[in-house]
Amino acid sequence: xxxxxxxxxxxxxxxxxxxxxxxxxxxxxxxxxxxxxxxxxxxxxxxxxxxxxxxxxxxxxxxxxxxxxxxxxxxxxxxxxxxxxxxxxxxxxxxxxxxxxxxxxxxxxxxxxxxxxxxxxxxxxxxxxxxxxxxxxxxxxxxxxxxxxxxxxxxxxxxxxxxxxxxxxxxxxxxxxxxxxxxxxxxxxxxxxxxxxxxxxxxxxxxxxxxxxxxxxxxxxxxxxxxxxxxxxxxxxxxxxxxxxxxxxxxxxxxxxxxxxxxxxxxxxxxxxxxxxxxxxxxxxxxxxxxxxxxxxxxxxxxxxxxxx
Amino acid sequence: xxxxxxxxxxxxxxxxxxxxxxxxxxxxxxxxxxxxxxxxxxxxxxxxxxxxxxxxxxxxxxxxxxxxxxxxxxxxxxxxxxxxxxxxxxxxxxxxxxxxxxxxxxxxxxxxxxxxxxxxxxxxxxxxxxxxxxxxxxxxxxxxxxxxxxxxxxxxxxxxxxxxxxxxxxxxxxxxxxxxxxxxxxxxxxxxxxxxxxxxxxxxxxxxxxxxxxxxxxxxxxxxxxxxxxxxxxxxxxxxxxxxxxxxxxxxxxxxxxxxxxxxxxxxxxxxxxxxxxxxxxxxxxxxxxxxxxxxxxxxxxxxxxxxxxxxxxxxxxxxxxxxxxxxxxxxxxxxxxxxxxxxxxxxxxxxxxxxxxxxxxxxxxxxxxxxxxxxxxxxxxxxxxxxxxxxxxxxxxxxxxxxxxxxxxxxxxxxxxxxxxxxxxxxxxxxxxxxxxxxxxxxxxxxxxxxxxxxxxxxxxxxxxxxxxxxxxxxxxxxxxxxxxxxxxxxxxxxxxxxxxxxxxxxxxxxxxxxxxxxxxxxxxxxxxxxxxxxxxxxxxxxxxxxxxxxxxxxxxxxxxxxxxxxxxxxxxxxxxxxxxxxxxxxxxxxxxxxxxxxx
Numbered sequence: 001x002x003x004x005x006x007x008x009x010x011x012x013x014x015x016x017x018x019x020x021x022x023x024x025x026x027x028x029x030x031x032x033x034x035x036x037x038x039x040x041x042x043x044x045x046x047x048x049x050x051x052x053x054x055x056x057x058x059x060x061x062x063x064x065x066x067x068x069x070x071x072x073x074x075x076x077x078x079x080x081x082x083x084x085x086x087x088x089x090x091x092x093x094x095x096x097x098x099x100x101x102x103x104x105x106x107x108x109x110x111x112x113x114x115x116x117x118x119x120x121x122x123x124x125x126x127x128x129x130x131x132x133x134x135x136x137x138x139x140x141x142x143x144x145x146x147x148x149x150x151x152x153x154x155x156x157x158x159x160x161x162x163x164x165x166x167x168x169x170x171x172x173x174x175x176x177x178x179x180x181x182x183x184x185x186x187x188x189x190x191x192x193x194x195x196x197x198x199x200x201x202x203x204x205x206x207x208x209x210x211x212x213x214x215x216x217x218x219x220x221x222x223x224x225x226x227x228x229x230x231x232x233x234x235x236x237x238x239x240x241x242x243x244x245x246x247x248x249x250x251x252x253x254x255x256x257x258x259x260x261x262x263x264x265x266x267x268x269x270x271x272x273x274x275x276x277x278x279x280x281x282x283x284x285x286x287x288x289x290x291x292x293x294x295x296x297x298x299x300x301x302x303x304x305x306x307x308x309x
Numbered sequence: 310x311x312x313x314x315x316x317x318x319x320x321x322x323x324x325x326x327x328x329x330x331x332x333x334x335x336x337x338x339x340x341x342x343x344x345x346x347x348x349x350x351x352x353x354x355x356x357x358x359x360x361x362x363x364x365x366x367x368x369x370x371x372x373x374x375x376x377x378x379x380x381x382x383x384x385x386x387x388x389x390x391x392x393x394x395x396x397x398x399x400x401x402x403x404x405x406x407x408x409x410x411x412x413x414x415x416x417x418x419x420x421x422x423x424x425x426x427x428x429x430x431x432x433x434x435x436x437x438x439x440x441x442x443x444x445x446x447x448x449x450x451x452x453x454x455x456x457x458x459x460x461x462x463x464x465x466x467x468x469x470x471x472x473x474x475x476x477x478x479x480x481x482x483x484x485x486x487x488x489x490x491x492x493x494x495x496x497x498x499x500x501x502x503x504x505x506x507x508x509x510x511x512x513x514x515x516x517x518x519x520x521x522x523x524x525x526x527x528x529x530x531x532x533x534x535x536x537x538x539x540x541x542x543x544x545x546x547x548x549x550x551x552x553x554x555x556x557x558x559x560x561x562x563x564x565x566x567x568x569x570x571x572x573x574x575x576x577x578x579x580x581x582x583x584x585x586x587x588x589x590x591x592x593x594x595x596x597x598x599x600x601x602x603x604x605x606x607x608x609x610x611x612x613x614x615x616x617x618x619x620x621x622x623x624x625x626x627x628x629x630x631x632x633x634x635x636x637x638x639x640x641x642x643x644x645x646x647x648x649x650x651x652x653x654x655x656x657x658x659x660x661x662x663x664x665x666x667x668x669x670x671x672x673x674x675x676x677x678x679x680x681x682x683x684x685x686x687x688x689x690x691x692x693x694x695x696x697x698x699x700x701x702x703x704x705x706x707x708x709x710x711x712x713x714x715x716x717x718x719x720x721x722x723x724x725x726x727x728x729x730x731x732x733x734x735x736x737x738x739x740x741x742x743x744x745x746x747x748x749x750x751x752x753x754x755x756x757x758x759x760x761x762x763x764x765x766x767x768x769x770x771x772x773x774x775x776x777x778x779x780x781x782x783x784x785x786x787x788x789x790x791x792x793x794x795x796x797x798x799x800x801x802x803x804x805x806x807x808x809x810x811x812x813x814x815x816x817x818x819x820x821x822x823x824x825x826x827x828x829x830x831x832x833x834x835x836x837x838x839x840x841x842x843x844x845x846x847x848x849x850x851x852x853x854x855x856x857x858x859x860x861x862x863x864x865x866x867x868x869x870x871x872x873x874x875x876x877x878x879x880x881x882x883x884x885x886x887x888x889x890x891x892x893x894x895x896x897x898x899x900x901x902x903x904x905x906x907x908x909x910x
């Protein structure tokens with residue numbers, strides 16, 4: 001990078017650290033405050049491993065979350081982070097990505113955050129096909145508010161806010177994302193961390209909007225969809241010869257629920273340009289918008305005034 | 310000193326080309342070097358309704374739409390019926406003599422029926438062009454400037470359309486020369502041409518002058534002009550412009566872009582601003598600079614989308630939960646909008662907080678002339694304590710910051726300002742959280758809440774505003790020190806209050822002075838008190854029902870104004886509204902005057 005410093009850092013020079021990414025590089029200094037056994041530990045570990053294995057440097061990664069148990073994740077990983085408002089990780093991440101399109105931007109959050117209060121942004125971010133990765137830690141319950149029904153709670157589920165059983169149909173994020181314009185649509189399970197690492201690496205490397213919906217059991221408030229419940233049902237698409245370029249098959253497998261629940265890459269397309277690719281403003285060789293020189297040339301200023309005469 | 314001061318009013322229904330006719334006139338007057346103000350009273354309808362556009366011009370300062378119309382061009386019977394009764398001696402009415410019935414005008418009003426069918430060769434949409442030709446002739450302006458601006462306006466539609474319209478304009482011009490009595494004055498031609506600009510254009514250009522690289526919006530009247538200007542200039546000027554799914558998304562996107570290091574901006578109206586409120590609080594919490602423009606319209610709820618009001622002051626003051634630092638400013642005119650946006654960006658970058666501009670339909674959709682030399686795009690840019698990549702950091706602990714605490718994003722400093730690194734900078738890793746956090750960004754909201762750290766961080770953020778107050782110019786009295794009354798206004802009313810004060814002194818022998826308030830937060834309470842405590846009578850003029858500024862002034866200073874002039878019918882103040890109300894109040898007849906708008910538009 002040859003862009004000059006505008007203001008010198010005020011902080012003292014930190015101790016020199018090797019610029020080689022190691023297994024511990026992404027380790028945060030704070031231990032997560034999740035409940036023991038929470039599925040989110042597995043997602044955090046998988047994400048750290050995926051970033052390490054991809055050789056990405058922490059200062060080039062921005063992890064953006066909303067609000068909820070899982071949205072605390074940016075505080076537990078050594079990369080740039082933003083812990084934003086409930087449901088707003090995607091628009092914040094969109095702004096940050098367009099401001100600096102050289103960053104690897106990863107959004108994380110829960111099902112209530114992404115499919116409930118943030119659903120409008122979810123739909124529109126997908127159709128824009130920005131190069132973002134969105135990891136939804138889907139526990140089918142509101143955890144941080146102590147156990148209310150969520151957009152992915154199954155019909156009939158009894159929670160503190162649905163004591164007689166939920167009468168609403170849940171959102172199925174997989175088909176929704178496939179028809180919504182996401183170009184990499186996958187599901188993982190916290191009980192299958194190695195598989196999740198591969199899915200996340202694929203998502204991060206994918207040039208376009210990727211959704212990874214992760215069954216990340218809430219051990220405290222969801223007594224229905226537990227590890228024990230998931231374990232015998234989970235089937236890995238990659239082991240079943242699923243073709244992620246087959247749209248109809250992707251939809252069909254996405255709807256599958258019950259005795260067999262598939263995880264893995266449902267759908268991927270690589271022939272759709274990203275928003276960044278379609279915006280000439282990002283391709284004039286000046287690097288990220290955020291680091292460009294401010295102000296206009298005399299010619300530009302003159303042309304603007306001429307319009308008013 | 311003004312030698313001429315005249316106004317042309319064009320009335321008709323939406324879809325009759327009134328706005329473009331007004332633009333032609335404004336351009337002709339501005340190119341002659343005249344100052345002008347154009348205000349379009351319109352309705353939220355694409356076709357039909359009633360629209361009335363006033364273009365006022367003078368060789369002296371033009372601070373408002375004025376009180377009178379000298380040339381009325383009613384394009385339909387409805388406009389004739391609404392406006393003819395307000396026309397005074399010396400004025401004229403240009404209309405289609407075959408189609409419209411004028412009724413009985415006041416004595417001395419010249420009725421000028423034109424055979425439009427003949428003059429326009431049957432093109433109904435060209436009647437306004439024929440009337441324009443006649444108007445120029447009667448104002449003593451040669452026909453050539455009209456032909457030039459017509460060519461400019463219709464260039465895209467081809468030579469044939471240009472030729473047809475020029476022909477109609479000439480026919481109107483000639484017809485007036487032969488049949489109507491010209492005005493006793495001639496519109497002068499001054500050596501220095503003026504530019505014309507709407508407030509929305511000025512806002513967008515102010516953003517460009519400030520170095521905005523990211524603009525997002527959801528269309529909402531009367532702020533949409535900013536989006537349209539930005540979108541049409543984005544690629545030439547290297548700006549990322551996005552139309553977003555809703556205003557919640559807009560503000561959050563702007564925060565993301567601002568956090569990445571861009572100067573980022575958005576504009577909306579009150580309803581959109583309401584949706585942004587929570588996120589504005591986040592910008593303050595994570596200390597991300599941005600500028601948001603609220604172009605006020607008549608509320609609440611959908612309200613009157615095409616009408617003006619100063620009704621969002623308390624919304625903006627109270628936006629979002631909790632206490633947080635932000636800067637709120639109400640510019641007074643189109644040119645002031647242009648100048649204020651870069652100044653506000655410098656303040657927001659320096660103090661790492663959101664900045665909110667309170668504009669309104671009157672100045673944002675209204676057009677004014679400006680001296681092109683005043684449109685300076687090379688002003689000072691101060692980004693404060695911003696840390697951008699320097700290219701050397703790769704060897705200096707590139708992954709550090711968060712884990713080693715060598716860099717504290719939210720360092721507790723004497724000024725409250727903490728050096729701000731942006732994502733991508735090696736060695737400065739941190740997480741920005743909307744939860745309360747420690748100096749290094751670690752949450753102190755959930756697992757280990759900490760009351761002393763919470764207090765420290767609240768005070769750190771709040772301290773920034775002490776510095777900001779010192780950077781902002783305090784309000785000053787305009788006019789004579791010794792006056793019968795002081796007229797206090799905020800934002801867009803500055804011009805019309807000034808004109809009213811000048812007329813009161815000139816025509817009525819009543820001496821009043823004026824205290825225009827621009828910076829709302831931080832508020833210069835002491836300076837304002839010093840001024841107002843010396844005043845004989847303080848009258849607050851504002852475009853809302855409840856006296857939002859009067860209440861704010863009382864909250865900040867304990868000062869209770871003696872009188873109030875308020876208007877909340879959707880239309881702006883005209884000078885005579887203020888003049889008559891001041892007289893009423895000085896006579897002790899009223900404490901609150903609510904002038905009524907004489908014509909329903």
